[in-house]
Amino acid sequence: MAEITELWKKRCADHFRLQLRYWNLIGKNSGIMFVLYVMVVAGGFYYNRWLDGLPENFPGGLLITFIFLLFAVRAPIRTFIARADLVFLLPIEARLGGYFRRSRIYSFLMQSFLLFVVWVLCMPLFFQTVDARPGAYLIVMTVVLIVKWWNIDCRWREQSIDDLVPLKVLRTGLSFIFLYSILNQLPLAVPAACLAAMIFASFFLFRYQAEKGLLKWDRVLEMENRQAMHFLRFANLFTDVPRLKQQVKARRFIGRLFPVRAFDQEHVYDQLFVKTFLRANDYFGIYIRLTGIGMLVCFFIRNGYYTAFVVAAAVYLTGLQVLDLWRHPLPQALAGMYPISEAVRRRRFIRFLFVLLAGQSVLISLAGAAAAGSVTAFLLFLAAGLLVSGLFAFGYTGRRLAKENQ
Amino acid sequence: MNPVLSVEHLSGGYSRRHPVLHDLNFEMKAGELVGLVGLNGAGKSTTIKHILGLLDPFEGVIRVNGQTIREDKLAYRQRLAYVPEMPELYEQMTLEEHLQLTAMAYRLDRRTFEERSKYLLNLFHMEKKRHWFPNLFSKGMRQKVMIMCAFLIRPDLYIVDEPFVGLDPIGIQSLLDLMEEMKDQGAAILMSTHILSTAEQYCDKFIILHDGQIAIQGTLKEIKRRFGRGEASLHDIYVAVARGETEWLR
Numbered sequence: 001m002a003e004i005t006e007l008w009k010k011r012c013a014d015h016f017r018l019q020l021r022y023w024n025l026i027g028k029n030s031g032i033m034f035v036l037y038v039m040v041v042a043g044g045f046y047y048n049r050w051l052d053g054l055p056e057n058f059p060g061g062l063l064i065t066f067i068f069l070l071f072a073v074r075a076p077i078r079t080f081i082a083r084a085d086l087v088f089l090l091p092i093e094a095r096l097g098g099y100f101r102r103s104r105i106y107s108f109l110m111q112s113f114l115l116f117v118v119w120v121l122c123m124p125l126f127f128q129t130v131d132a133r134p135g136a137y138l139i140v141m142t143v144v145l146i147v148k149w150w151n152i153d154c155r156w157r158e159q160s161i162d163d164l165v166p167l168k169v170l171r172t173g174l175s176f177i178f179l180y181s182i183l184n185q186l187p188l189a190v191p192a193a194c195l196a197a198m199i200f201a202s203f204f205l206f207r208y209q210a211e212k213g214l215l216k217w218d219r220v221l222e223m224e225n226r227q228a229m230h231f232l233r234f235a236n237l238f239t240d241v242p243r244l245k246q247q248v249k250a251r252r253f254i255g256r257l258f259p260v261r262a263f264d265q266e267h268v269y270d271q272l273f274v275k276t277f278l279r280a281n282d283y284f285g286i287y288i289r290l291t292g293i294g295m296l297v298c299f300f301i302r303n304g305y306y307t308a309f310v311v312a313a314a315v316y317l318t319g320l321q322v323l324d325l326w327r328h329p330l331p332q333a334l335a336g337m338y339p340i341s342e343a344v345r346r347r348r349f350i351r352f353l354f355v356l357l358a359g360q361s362v363l364i365s366l367a368g369a370a371a372a373g374s375v376t377a378f379l380l381f382l383a384a385g386l387l388v389s390g391l392f393a394f395g396y397t398g399r400r401l402a403k404e405n406q
Numbered sequence: 407m408n409p410v411l412s413v414e415h416l417s418g419g420y421s422r423r424h425p426v427l428h429d430l431n432f433e434m435k436a437g438e439l440v441g442l443v444g445l446n447g448a449g450k451s452t453t454i455k456h457i458l459g460l461l462d463p464f465e466g467v468i469r470v471n472g473q474t475i476r477e478d479k480l481a482y483r484q485r486l487a488y489v490p491e492m493p494e495l496y497e498q499m500t501l502e503e504h505l506q507l508t509a510m511a512y513r514l515d516r517r518t519f520e521e522r523s524k525y526l527l528n529l530f531h532m533e534k535k536r537h538w539f540p541n542l543f544s545k546g547m548r549q550k551v552m553i554m555c556a557f558l559i560r561p562d563l564y565i566v567d568e569p570f571v572g573l574d575p576i577g578i579q580s581l582l583d584l585m586e587e588m589k590d591q592g593a594a595i596l597m598s599t600h601i602l603s604t605a606e607q608y609c610d611k612f613i614i615l616h617d618g619q620i621a622i623q624g625t626l627k628e629i630k631r632r633f634g635r636g637e638a639s640l641h642d643i644y645v646a647v648a649r650g651e652t653e654w655l656r
Binding site: 248271275279280331334336338340 | 483
């Protein structure tokens with residue numbers, strides 16, 4: 001028993017350590033704190049203005065009900081289990097009650113924190129449209145927490161039940177009635193009856209059915225992985241997450257635009273680079289995002305001819321990101337064995353990089369020229385973009401790869 | 407005529423202070439299927455890595471069609487195909503693209519490619535999976551992709567490392583048939599394996615490797631004669647070698 005508790009604690013600690021490391025990176029090199037600060041200040045300002053303009057009969061209670069419902073009914077449970085547990089922990093499943101109870105409590109605390117933030121954000125709206133007494137809003141928090149715990153508990157029972165749709169509907173419905181009756185201050189009998197129904201459902205539906213079924217380990221694992229992925233994908237916006245590197249997206253439609261045209265050695269690496277760029281590691285996503293941002297900046301922030309520098313900077317930054325493609329691991333047994341010289345590979349990569357950057361230059365220059373409204377501006381921006389593309393691909397990258405080869 | 411593969415006095419491994427292979431000598435002629443057998447850690451994979459040119463010999467020379475890899479790397483590579491023990495695929499490429507890239511890299515023309523790939527896809531029952539990505543493939547299917555890529559190019563020399571594990575019975579039979587066919591067309595095949603009963607049935611010659619040395623090599627008949635018991639199977643001989651019951655190693 002004690003070992004299992006230890007196992008949970010260790011995994012939880014590991015989880016925190018990992019998260020902390022990523023948060024550290026995110027905080028350090030992304031300027032996210034600044035963005036958050038701006039969002040809080042600007043958001044507060046507009047929120048206030050919006051509140052002031054609300055009509056007399058605005059259904060604030062209903063809106064807050066839906067907001068809480070959204071955050072309370074979604075109740076994933078962090079179990080910290082791994083694929084190997086399906087082999088190693090399966091034999092002691094009967095003794096894992098405490099392990100999973102800890103997981104439920106942990107999930108409850110984490111999600112309650114988020115609910116608390118939502119609660120604070122909804123406070124002005126509540127005071128203005130429902131009830132101005134602080135006591136009334138405190139009751140709301142209590143009720144929200146009850147709903148959250150009930151949902152987490154039911155969600156856990158659902159992990160042993162096969163037919164989930166009616167149960168999920170019931171769970172959402174009861175949560176809604178309970179929250180709505182409190183937030184709109186219906187007569188006490190309504191929430192009381194609803195609470196009774198929730199307790200009844202808990203024991204005679206969820207627990208009763210769960211005891212008849214077996215724990216669906218695959219589903220629990222999937223729930224865990226999905227949550228872990230959420231965070232990693234978020235962190236990946238700011239920094240490289242090695243575990244996400246493996247992901248491949250098919251992108252069939254756009255892939256079809258680049259079929260094998262010439263059947264010869266020179267084009268082996270063209271194909272490899274294009275398809276890897278489109279499908280692996282989200283190189284393509286980064287390229288599109290940077291191009292989009294570049295276009296927006298050039299269009300909205302009108303600097304006249306100075307926009308040329310923005311174009312140049314966007315192309316340079318994109319080049320740095322796409323350069324990673326060169327180091328994308330390729331299987332030794334295939335690419336490593338091809339009778340094609342390293343020089344061909346280098347040459348095709350540099351060419352590919354140039355085409356990508358030149359294409360981006362055209363797009364961003366068009367956006368900038370649309371704002372400036374002149375052909376001269378377009379030509380100037382394009383020249384700047386192409387110059388940087390050429391220097392980056394043939395100059396910088398070319399020299400770097402040649403040096404690497406020695 | 408030059409042997410397709412000749413290994414002379416090969417010593418090698420990962421570190422000069424602890425060589426894994428000691429003075430290996432063998433030759434393979436066109437149309438020969440040679441079984442490379444030995445315990446885990448006997449040096450089979452290291453031998454293969456040396457032949458592929460992934461490791462540099464400490465001593466000795468390896469020639470494919472009379473040429474070393476140092477003389478002409480691309481020509482050397484062009485002449486051999488490799489099926490690794492653990493399939494490694496491009497995760498971002500479909501099965502069809504794997505075949506296309508291989509064909510392009512080894513300078514097949516489009517017609518030949520279409521013909522051969524159709525034949526191979528059919529043989530391994532993969533024609534419906536042409537546009538699939540490897541993440542949907544089982545270990546056996548991945549293995550089939552590697553085999554198809556290797557047999558698409560029809561080189562002079564095939565290096566096949568433990569190909570049977572994970573393959574379904576039809577896959578195994580198709581591979582064996584394919585190897586027979588390539589042999590008949592004059593290719594040499596070096597195959598490392600632990601599945602001795604199959605090896606015994608199909609291989610023309612054997613190299614029994616133990617502790618980085620060749621314990622014995624030759625046809626099954628020759629090996630049996632040296633072993634002294636005509637009714638012994640390859641399995642019996644191999645176990646005897648591994649347990650040190652023969653006089654062959656020193």
